[in-house]
Amino acid sequence: MHELSLSSAIVATTLRHAEGRPVKSVQMRIGALRQVVPESLDFYFGIVTRGTLAEGAALEAEYVAARLRCEDCGRRWSPELPLFRCPGCGGAAVETLAGAEFEIDSIVVEEREEAETHA
Amino acid sequence: MHRTKVKIAEDALDANTTIANANRADFDRHGVGVVNFMSAPGAGKTTLLEKALGGIDARVGVLEGDVQGSADADRLAALHLPVVQLNTDAGFGGECHLDANMVRSAIPDLPLAEIDLLVIENVGNLVCPAEFTVGEDARVMVSAVTEGEDKPLKYPLMFRTCELVLINKIDLLEHLDFDLDKFLYHLDAVHPGVEHMLISARSGEGIEGFRDWLQRVARRAPAAA
Numbered sequence: 001m002h003e004l005s006l007s008s009a010i011v012a013t014t015l016r017h018a019e020g021r022p023v024k025s026v027q028m029r030i031g032a033l034r035q036v037v038p039e040s041l042d043f044y045f046g047i048v049t050r051g052t053l054a055e056g057a058a059l060e061a062e063y064v065a066a067r068l069r070c071e072d073c074g075r076r077w078s079p080e081l082p083l084f085r086c087p088g089c090g091g092a093a094v095e096t097l098a099g100a101e102f103e104i105d106s107i108v109v110e111e112r113e114e115a116e117t118h119a
Numbered sequence: 120m121h122r123t124k125v126k127i128a129e130d131a132l133d134a135n136t137t138i139a140n141a142n143r144a145d146f147d148r149h150g151v152g153v154v155n156f157m158s159a160p161g162a163g164k165t166t167l168l169e170k171a172l173g174g175i176d177a178r179v180g181v182l183e184g185d186v187q188g189s190a191d192a193d194r195l196a197a198l199h200l201p202v203v204q205l206n207t208d209a210g211f212g213g214e215c216h217l218d219a220n221m222v223r224s225a226i227p228d229l230p231l232a233e234i235d236l237l238v239i240e241n242v243g244n245l246v247c248p249a250e251f252t253v254g255e256d257a258r259v260m261v262s263a264v265t266e267g268e269d270k271p272l273k274y275p276l277m278f279r280t281c282e283l284v285l286i287n288k289i290d291l292l293e294h295l296d297f298d299l300d301k302f303l304y305h306l307d308a309v310h311p312g313v314e315h316m317l318i319s320a321r322s323g324e325g326i327e328g329f330r331d332w333l334q335r336v337a338r339r340a341p342a343a344a
Contacts (some may be wrong), residue, residue, distance in 0.1 A: 006132075035246070104127045110122055115122060
């Protein structure tokens with residue numbers, strides 16, 4: 001159900017930028033920390049786009065691995081599990097460098113035919 | 120016919136964030152502190168509010184979010200404080216969480232000029248509510264000891280987005296194989312140093328601490344314009 005809400009948000013933003021043009025594909029960057037299941041997102045995206053200008057559009061998602069940085073010792077690491085204490089100094093002040101994205105990078109739309117003659 | 124790539128570079132949840140900011144502006148204008156109260160279904164949110172809001176030194180209002188019915192709102196209305204029920208199945212497609220738009224729709228019904236603190240009791244769900252801010256000052260969650268020690272590892276987003284974790288139903292500890300140290304270890308691994316409180320709505324243990332915390336949120340809000 002999580003992916004249903006997220007798909008609705010993706011489609012709403014997509015259609016706003018499509019400005020009435022049919023959407024062929026959506027390019028996204030999704031961080032591993034967002035707990036998105038790719039198959040689930042694809043499934044719900046297909047459902048939510050039905051009957052809209054984005055029907056049949058391909059969802060092209062680049063999944064970004066989590067990368068953290070300790071603010072105390074500067075160590076950077078890519079956590080496998082959701083473990084946020086610094087593995088070096090045990091510090092709690094951790095910056096998320098990557099992995100929290102839920103971004104629509106771009107969309108591909110079909111332009112309308114130009115009229116042959118102008119009024 | 121040709122195709123164009125349109126560069127967007129926008130967070131897909133931007134629309135929700137924009138509305139959440141508008142909500143926040145309304146709450147700030149009236150000097151109301153807002154708490155987004157979340158948990159899995161049945162962890163004890165409503166019962167904790169029944170205990171903590173009784174006798175609280177602040178004027179409190181509640182926005183109650185549920186898929187269906189007014190059971191929770193009815194219970195809290197008995198405390199003689201303003202309660203507004205928001206059903207996600209009444210025109211919002213039965214959503215499993217509250218989002219900024221839904222909360223905005225309830226604002227006209229909330230007596231913001233007459234309260235210092237608004238508690239938004241979210242729909243019971245550990246996944247979706249974590250993704251959608253609604254204009255709150257603070258996010259609090261409840262994890263009951265009956266839910267097990269692995270919860271923080273399974274729902275890191277929810278445990279990380281909250282600034283306070285209430286560990287509820289501690290009156291049941293003697294009947295359970297729940298390992299509290301293991302839970303706290305996992306909690307610290309996922310959200311290092313997060314404030315947490317051991318609490319029991321049933322026995323009353325820890326309720327005063329939670330009540331004090333809520334009163335501090337009420338005082339955190341900017342003075343009414």
